[in-house]
Amino acid sequence: MSLRLRIFMTGVGGQGTLTATTLLARAALAAGLPVTSGEIHGMAQRGGVVESTLLINCKSPKIGPGEADILLGFEPLETLRALPYLKPGGLVLSSAESLPPLSVATGKEQCPELEEIKKRVTAACGRARFLPCRSLGIEAGAVQSGNIALLGALCAMDVLPFGKDVIAGAIRATMKPKVAEVNLKALDLGAACQAA
Amino acid sequence: MANPLLAGTPGETHLLLGNEAIVRGAVEAGIQFVSCYPGTPSSEVPDTFFRLSPDGSYTFEYSVNEKVAIEVAGGATLAGAMSMATMKHVGVNVAADPLLTLAYTGSPGGFMLLSADDPGCHSSQNEQDNRIYARIANLPCLEPATAQECKDMARAALTISRELGTPALLRTTTRVNHLRGPVVLAEPTVLPKPAGFQKNPARFVPIPAFARPMHLRLLGIMDKLRALAEQSPFNTVSGKGTVGVVASGISRAYLADALAETGLEGKVKVLELGFSHPLPENLVAGFLDGLKTLLVLEELEPVLETEIRALAQKRGLTLTILGKAPGPMPRFGEFDAAMVAVALREVTGVAEPKADCACQAPQAAPLPNRPPNLCAGCPHRATYLAVRKVFGDSAVYSSDIGCYTLGILPPLKAADFLVCMGSSISAGSGVSKVSGQTVVGFIGDSTFFHSGMTGLVNARFNRHDILVVILDNRTTAMTGHQPNPGVDKTSLGDNPVRIDIEQVVRGIGVEQIRKVNPLNLKATLKAIEELKDLKGVRVLIAEEPCPLFARRALGQKRTQVAYVAADCAEAARDGSCGDCLNTLACPAFRLDAAGKMAIDPLLCSGCMLCLQLCKNIKAHKGDSK
Numbered sequence: 001m002s003l004r005l006r007i008f009m010t011g012v013g014g015q016g017t018l019t020a021t022t023l024l025a026r027a028a029l030a031a032g033l034p035v036t037s038g039e040i041h042g043m044a045q046r047g048g049v050v051e052s053t054l055l056i057n058c059k060s061p062k063i064g065p066g067e068a069d070i071l072l073g074f075e076p077l078e079t080l081r082a083l084p085y086l087k088p089g090g091l092v093l094s095s096a097e098s099l100p101p102l103s104v105a106t107g108k109e110q111c112p113e114l115e116e117i118k119k120r121v122t123a124a125c126g127r128a129r130f131l132p133c134r135s136l137g138i139e140a141g142a143v144q145s146g147n148i149a150l151l152g153a154l155c156a157m158d159v160l161p162f163g164k165d166v167i168a169g170a171i172r173a174t175m176k177p178k179v180a181e182v183n184l185k186a187l188d189l190g191a192a193c194q195a196a
Numbered sequence: 197m198a199n200p201l202l203a204g205t206p207g208e209t210h211l212l213l214g215n216e217a218i219v220r221g222a223v224e225a226g227i228q229f230v231s232c233y234p235g236t237p238s239s240e241v242p243d244t245f246f247r248l249s250p251d252g253s254y255t256f257e258y259s260v261n262e263k264v265a266i267e268v269a270g271g272a273t274l275a276g277a278m279s280m281a282t283m284k285h286v287g288v289n290v291a292a293d294p295l296l297t298l299a300y301t302g303s304p305g306g307f308m309l310l311s312a313d314d315p316g317c318h319s320s321q322n323e324q325d326n327r328i329y330a331r332i333a334n335l336p337c338l339e340p341a342t343a344q345e346c347k348d349m350a351r352a353a354l355t356i357s358r359e360l361g362t363p364a365l366l367r368t369t370t371r372v373n374h375l376r377g378p379v380v381l382a383e384p385t386v387l388p389k390p391a392g393f394q395k396n397p398a399r400f401v402p403i404p405a406f407a408r409p410m411h412l413r414l415l416g417i418m419d420k421l422r423a424l425a426e427q428s429p430f431n432t433v434s435g436k437g438t439v440g441v442v443a444s445g446i447s448r449a450y451l452a453d454a455l456a457e458t459g460l461e462g463k464v465k466v467l468e469l470g471f472s473h474p475l476p477e478n479l480v481a482g483f484l485d486g487l488k489t490l491l492v493l494e495e496l497e498p499v500l501e502t503e504i505r506a507l508a509q510k511r512g513l514t515l516t517i518l519g520k521a522p523g524p525m526p527r528f529g530e531f532d533a534a535m536v537a538v539a540l541r542e543v544t545g546v547a548e549p550k551a552d553c554a555c556q557a558p559q560a561a562p563l564p565n566r567p568p569n570l571c572a573g574c575p576h577r578a579t580y581l582a583v584r585k586v587f588g589d590s591a592v593y594s595s596d597i598g599c600y601t602l603g604i605l606p607p608l609k610a611a612d613f614l615v616c617m618g619s620s621i622s623a624g625s626g627v628s629k630v631s632g633q634t635v636v637g638f639i640g641d642s643t644f645f646h647s648g649m650t651g652l653v654n655a656r657f658n659r660h661d662i663l664v665v666i667l668d669n670r671t672t673a674m675t676g677h678q679p680n681p682g683v684d685k686t687s688l689g690d691n692p693v694r695i696d697i698e699q700v701v702r703g704i705g706v707e708q709i710r711k712v713n714p715l716n717l718k719a720t721l722k723a724i725e726e727l728k729d730l731k732g733v734r735v736l737i738a739e740e741p742c743p744l745f746a747r748r749a750l751g752q753k754r755t756q757v758a759y760v761a762a763d764c765a766e767a768a769r770d771g772s773c774g775d776c777l778n779t780l781a782c783p784a785f786r787l788d789a790a791g792k793m794a795i796d797p798l799l800c801s802g803c804m805l806c807l808q809l810c811k812n813i814k815a816h817k818g819d820s821k
Contacts, residue, residue, distance in 0.1 A: 004456070012566065022211075025376050029211050036342070036449075037376040040318055046602065047783055048568035059342070059449035061375035064532035081563050101566040105786035106777055109564040 002034075003161065005056040008063045010082040011074030011147065012099050013047050020074070020147040021052040026170040028056055031162035036061045047102070049078055056161065070159065071125075074133065074147050075099050076117045089126040093154055095133035095146065129153065131193050140186035148183045152190025164191055199248055206383040214346045214373045215240035218310060218366070221350025222280055223252070225358075226387035228305070229272035230256045231265040233646065234675040235284030236319040237373040238312035242282050243676060250688070258679050261617070261646040262287035266294045266309065273303040274400065276390035278358060282310040285326045286616065290647070296333045298363050300410040301400050305390055306358030308350065309335070313369045315495045316530040321597070321616065323528065325496035327367055330473040334414050335365040336421045337473035338430065339445040343377035345470065349430065351382075352471075356424065362417045365473075369495065371446050371530070422474040430470025433483055439544050440465040440487040442480070444472045444500060447493040447531055454536035458546060475503050481511045491543045492519035495531055518543060568602060572784040573801025575740035576600045576667050578714040580610040581780060581805070583636060583665065586724045591634040591663075594624030596648070598640035599674045599742075600667050607781050610638065618647025625651070625660035636663045641697060642672035642680040649700060655733045656705050663727055664735045668697055669742040677745050685749050701735050714738040717808040743801045754802035757795070757818035758784075764793040764812055776809045 007024070011017035018039050028035035038061030039052040053063045063085055071086045073079025073094035086092065096114060103109040112120070114130075122128045131153050137146030148171070155164035164187060171183050200210050201220045212220065218241050222230070232242035242258065249256045255272075259265035265281040273279040283291065288311050295309065311329065314320040330337035336356060338349040346368070353364040398406050425431060441464055443451045448468045455461045467483045469476075484490060484504070492501040501519035508517060520527045524539040541548060570577045580603045583591075595601055595611035596619060603610035615623050624637035639648045644666055655662055672678040679686040681695040701709055708730050710723035720738065727734040746752040764773055777785055777793055784799035785806075795806070797818060806813045 004453075013568070022376065026211050029209070029378055035211075035377065038371060039374050039376075040370070046568035046571060046599070047566070049566050058533075059452040060446075060533050061371050061377075061449070062530070062532050064534040067532075067534060077563060078566070100786075101564050102569055102781065102783050102785075104564050106781070107787045107791065111564050 002057045004058055005070070005161065006058065006063050006068050007054040007070045007072060008068035008082060008085045009052045009054070009072045009074070010078040011050050012078065013050050015050070015074045015099075016144045016147045017050040017052055017074055020151060021054055023148070023167065023170050023174070024054050024151060026174060027162060027167045028054070030170055031166050033057070033161060038062055049081070051082070070154070072150055072154065074150065076114055076130070077101070077111055080112065080117050080120060083121060083124050086125055091157070091159060092121050092125045092128040093150055093157070094121065094128070094130050095150065096130035097132055097134040129157070129194060131190060133190075136189045136193060137186055140189055141182035145183050145186035148186040149190030149193070152187040153194035155187075156191040156194040199251070200381070201244065202248055202251055204381045206381050208381050209378050210381065211376055212343050212347070212379045213240060214340070214343050214368065214375050216244055217343045217346035217379050218350045218368075219244045219248075220379065220381065221347035222308075222354060224347070224382055224384045225306075225351040225354035226278050226385040227254050227280060227354065228277040228387065228390060229269060229279040230254055230282070231259045231269045232282040233259055233262045233265050233287055234672060234678045235287055235312070236675060237314060237368075237370040238282050238284050238310060239675045239678070240373070241310060243678065246678075246688070260681060262291040263294060266291040266298065269307060270294055270298045270303070272390075273305040273307040274301065275393045276305040278306040278354060278387055279303070280308040280310065280354065283312070284320065285311055285313040285324055286320060286322065288326050288329055290617065292329070295329070295363070297402055299333045299335060299414055300402050300407060302361040302413070303357055303363045304361050304394070306354050307363045308353045308357055308366055309363060310366045310368065312373050313367060313496075315369050318370050321614070323496060325499065326365075327473065327499050328497065330365045330367070331499070333363070334418055335363055335473070336425070336471065337365045337367055338471050339367050340372055340470065341446050341448045343375060343379045345430070346372065347379050349470065352430070356421075360417055360420060362414070362421075367445070369446055418474050422476060425471045425474055425476040426479050428471040428476070431476055431479060432468050433466070435462050435465045437464050438486065438488040440467065440483060440490045441493060441540070442467045442469060442483070442490065442500060442504065443493040444469045445495065447495060447536070450531050450533045450536045451493055453533035454540055457533065457537050458540050460540055460544060460546065464540070464544060469500065472500060475500070475507065477507055480504060480507055481513070484508060484511075484513050484515060487515045489516045489518065489543055491523070491539060492517065493525065493531070493536060493539075494519070496527065498527065567605060569605065569781070569783055570599065570602050571743060571801070572782055572799045573743040573803035574599070575669055575714045575738065575742070575803070576603060577608065577780065577782065578717065578740075578803070578805045579665060579667055579720065579738040580608040582714065582717060582720040582724055583610065584608060585721060586728055587634065587636060591636045592624070592627055594620045594627065594635055594637040596620035596637070596639045596643050598643055598667070600638055600640055603638070605781070607779055617643055618651055621648055621651035621655055621662065621664050624662050625655045625658070628661045635661070636665060638665050638667055640673075641666065641668040641670065641682050642678075644697060645681050645695070649704070652701065652706070652733070652735075653704050660733060661731055662733060664733065666697055666701075666735060666737045668737055668739040669745070670739070671742050671745040671749070673742040673745065677742070677749065687749055698737055701737070706733050706735050708732065708734040709737065710735075711737040711739060713740050715740055715803050715805055717805060743803070754818055756802045756804065756815040757797050757800040758802070758804065758806055758813050758815055759795055759797070760793050760812060761814040762812035765791075773810070773812070776806050776813070780806060780809065782806065
């Protein structure tokens with residue numbers, strides 16, 4: 001039977017979590033894989049959590065607790081919150097740059113420090129990598145492309161059944177040339193960052 | 197480039213959202229008329245029809261509410277058009293009256309209702325199961341589980357409806373509406389122009405004498421539909437053994453993954469019901485024959501479970517039927533593959549596999565929450581701040597459905613109770629009538645047109661005592677900026693027939709009206725103070741566009757952003773600090789590294805409300821955003 005792969009993605013409204021999910025799904029389809037992705041939106045624009053999924057060789061669009069092979073976190077606190085979805089020994093790729101919730105930004109609540117988040121995530125999974133996604137996005141030309149840098153890093157880890165070139169193809173096929181250029185650069189920066 | 201949903205080549209594969217696939221299925225069936233009231237998780241269906249409408253060969257409208265949507269589409273199908281209406285599950289309650297009688301009159305041109313249910317209440321006030329509407333209205337019910345099925349079943353439901361002249365129900369759930377998957381396109385049907393309404397009062401006017409034979413006609417159609425369900429390609433049998441599973445909707449996807457996970461593929465008998473009502477009794481009875489145990493997988497109510505139990509009794513079958521009562525499946529919330537795997541192991545007696553490693557799935561840590569919030573610059577925040585300054589906790593706040601329900605969060609705390617769309621005025625009237633408590637009801641512009649107007653007429657007629665605050669942000673913000681009768685502009689251009697809310701309120705006979713821009717705090721406070729001192733039905737119209745909509749559709753740019761000019765820690769010590777951080781909760785506010793009040797210039801929308809609260813906050817020129 002073909003390999004089943006479940007990727008859980010999480011981020012904050014406005015970060016482009018769903019854009020990254022759709023791009024990855026298009027790439028999987030272009031690679032000829034039976035792909036299903038899922039998303040929960042409705043509150044996405046109002047600064048809430050946005051979660052999405054991508055599954056290969058599965059029928060379900062949903063990932064239950066302990067089922068995800070890979071967790072992609074576009075914000076470190078949300079990476080930590082989504083950890084229960086990861087299967088034992090799973091892989092975590094996360095942004096290392098935080099967007100504090102309002103309660104934390106205004107001093108009403110405390111959020112774990114990045115080092116603490118890294119420690120907890122690393123203890124819970126097989127492999128964890130943290131990338132400065134926002135900075136990579138800004139370097140590529142637009143802060144929103146930071147999530148594409150995370151996809152680049154994922155490609156460099158050789159865990160997907162398709163390569164970076166397939167994602168690059170999906171970017172070129174679906175984005176306007178100027179936006180595509182920024183995102184292709186972000187994809188490369190993310191891959192290079194992981195390889196380094 | 198032409199959109200593939202309208203112009204895609206048959207045989208091509210596209211990655212589509214479930215809701216986009218429904219649009220394509222309708223286009224392939226030859227859709228001619230579409231109406232809706234938007235609501236998550238259905239909204240991408242009408243929004244896609246709207247966006248593509250300049251190039252489509254159909255007529256589209258955003259109706260003012262779900263009842264109206266079904267009535268307009270009902271008229272269209274009576275005049276021979278292939279028609280559909282889309283809404284979320286609770287919208288069908290609003291539309292139940294025309295739906296049930298349209299089943300009597302029939303739908304000569306074809307009519308499909310899309311009901312998008314929301315198990316798990318991702319964005320709804322309840323998780324009702326609308327398959328039950330198929331039962332009380334006598335509708336065929338199709339339940340897709342994949343993007344491909346969304347397209348194929350939308351097409352099939354419309355086609356069946358037209359052929360039999362009876363309304364059909366396409367019932368989806370949030371996961372199905374919002375999944376993406378590959379969809380292979382097929383050749384669209386080209387239908388002739390609608391034939392026009394053919395007079396036949398005995399057929400179309402359900403006075404009692406005619407309604408009785410109409411009911412008989414409908415029951416006859418149910419027999420024909422049952423025969424179709426018996427043969428439907430959407431109902432399939434696979435596997436073998438003495439344990440059987442019947443699954444419908446998205447449960448079929450969870451079952452497929454759970455069978456693969458448990459290694460039980462082919463070792464249990466599976467009946468997938470995509471065309472689930474009316475129940476194909478012969479197919480199901482044949483499937484049950486020889487089974488010792490049956491597990492029924494369906495989210496929410498035990499609808500199929502109950503029907504299959506009745507069928508087994510009728511056919512003298514004595515197998516054990518498990519589902520919810522009795523059985524391992526919950527009657528609330530969503531299923532997932534792991535939950536189904538546990539149930540499969542339970543009914544088959546297959547043991548849990550040994551874990552590959554001793555490690556456990558990580559546990560959730562208690563973390564600060566990230567609830568959705570009113571955006572920076574949202575005019576609702578300004579209105580709530582002013583109302584709270586005048587009434588504090590002394591008033592009961594009757595809320596309604598829209599972005600503004602988010603006012604429930606502290607520090608605004610502007611939602612004490614909520615029933616349904618349009619209920620703030622009428623339910624608020626009831627509270628004040630029996631208790632004498634001061635009631636302030638909040639309602640948005642789209643919700644006011646939806647069903648708030650009738651509540652206002654009622655409040656006036658029955659001389660209730662309520663302050664109604666109409667939060668008019670010039671769009672339907674929560675569901676994605678859909679047009680409503682009051683808007684100036686839509687994403688496709690100007691609204692030439694703008695209906696003025698103030699004139700509507702005046703027309704109802706309310707004389708105690710104030711209209712303000714809520715971002716002008718002083719004027720808003722003055723208006724609320726004046727209305728507070730009056731009795732009876734009073735209306736405050738707080739009008740200011742949603743800042744997201746203003747930026748995207750109206751092309752408005754911010755000219756200034758706020759910044760903290762003085763040291764607020766110092767101001768707090770000398771008592772001159774108004775503590776805007778605690779009273780306003782604007783998402784642009786934060787404490788900087790030194791723990792001092794700051795405003796994020798990227799998040800500030802330039803609404804300038806906070807400047808009116810604190811002399812230490814000032815404005816300077818911002819870059820255009």
